[in-house]
Amino acid sequence: MGENVFVLGTLVAPLAGAVVALLFAKNNHAQRLVGLISSIVAWIFSTLMLLQVHQTGVQTYELGNWSPPYGIVLVADSLGGLFAFMVTTIMIGGMLYTLHSRDRCMSYPAFAPLFLLMEVGLVGAMLTGDLFTLFVFMELMVLASVSLTAISDDQFGLEAALKYILISSMGTLFLLLGIAAMYAALGTLNMADMARILLTGERPFLAPASALMLLCAFLLKSAVFPFHFWQPDFHTTAPTPVSAMLSSIVVKVGVYGIIRLVTLLFIVEAPLLQRWLALLGIIGVIFGSLGALRTYNAKRMLAYSTFAQIGFILVGIGWGNTLAMIGAIVYAFNHAFIKSSLLMLMGVVASYTKVKTANFASIVGIGHKLPPLAGWLVLVGGLSLAGVPPLNGFISKLALIRGGVAQQDWVNLILLVSAGILTLIYMVRAWQNIFQRAPIPETTPTKDTGDSLLAPMLLISICLILGIVLAEPLLQLVTETVREIGDPNTYISAVNLSLEGP
């Protein structure tokens, strides 16, 4: 037990890639190639891991052969495995984009290693079975993404990075405080062991307080309503591939953490937490959609849209019945692909302007400079984000709405559907502005070349495949996942705790 190589490989492949990429500091192209190869290796490992999880159940790896609850254990259950698979798949898209990008910041020798370290942080946070290691991996991810944004070509990147690191450090502090409170209350850091003790009905004084602190830290990481104000700045100013990763998979770490909290650790407190999650989610949906509607920059519009889409996911978790949980996880999975491809497409559009900006004032009518394929890709991505059949956004919205109907929460359902219509309005308007309107020559200084469309094309085609061919298998996979996380004993028994008694 506990020696699954694929779980370890998913984590170690990008880490090894980062180290090897540092060795090629003089040769920038080789660095990016190393990054691409190691992210593909990580993807292969994660695919094999996901297959194994669904054939034989939860997979674990005990680091250094120290048995839990004393040692650190990597646990890939179906939820963590699915999220890690999502991260590694989208990371390939990100590395592919950097391969053909002409941004100045990507010629820094630290770019590819930091990008890979961000992947290590993400995958590690989703696969670890130890709460303190989760904190370390999340901090690694934050530091890597802050450094990447600080060196952005956008002149405001530095300011956004400082803003984010100060706010996110507050979140990290509360995470650490919550972990210390859990350790004081339960005397263990292993999540399975914590869940086992909490399942026996024991409620130490500090446990509910710790639940609230952990929840706030995760909400801050995924930019939910009261903690969202850093998000549009940070996601807009980051370099294109980094902002695509931030807006699609980095915000999902928080979602993953919240799902773990309500399904594994704090099942008794879950109804109370979920009522708050639904409320915060619906506020995010409304304000994110309205913010996206009236913003001045295409990338900023997508950042606000992320704020709204995370709201959709949280409402799903907040409803909390089986169908709604399926909806939330499918939504999280599909949104990552749609949003990363759309942000990359906006980066391609911005790369055709002289000053590399995505302000609507500068990119009106720029579409005739781009390959004709770009317009179709933006249209497909936008319609998918809005949830138009037969694209994958429709599948996720449908799954979520089924959950809402089962919960009979009609007010929130009407708000969600109307926010979906707002999504359609702002995406189609952006597409028309860029590809349909005539250019204004004096305000639009353009170039004839720009970034390659290869990476967004790959991700959009995955969206199409997920919407048309793989929709049914994905729903089945997630249904199985929800059945598994519905019973915390599966997770607890899989970790194979070697000691009884608290």
Add this chain to the structure above:
Amino acid sequence: MIEFMFALAIGMLFGIGVFQLLRRDLIKAAIGFAILFSAINLFFVAVSAFDGEYAPFVSNVEAGRQTSDPLIQALILTAIVVSFGSFSLVLGLVNIISLRYGTVDSNAVNNLKH
């Protein structure tokens, strides 16, 4: 008594840290951030380092007595390393900001406010 002293110290450090973090001067804010991390580390010490009376692993423990918790030291060491990393990154960012904007007053660093 020692628990009360610890609670007082953690509370004071937390208060000072939050106050400093909210200052307009970015360097003071960065230092406030370091103080906040020390408050958390002290909280880690307070929750379990005083449970036992002997050093773990090396002492011969009499029956009915406890050794102190060795895990907490590993945790605090890791937390110190992580906080040191983020603290130096914050200071590095503040340094570049001071070069680029000519000031560390957070009210002057507001180009993102449209």
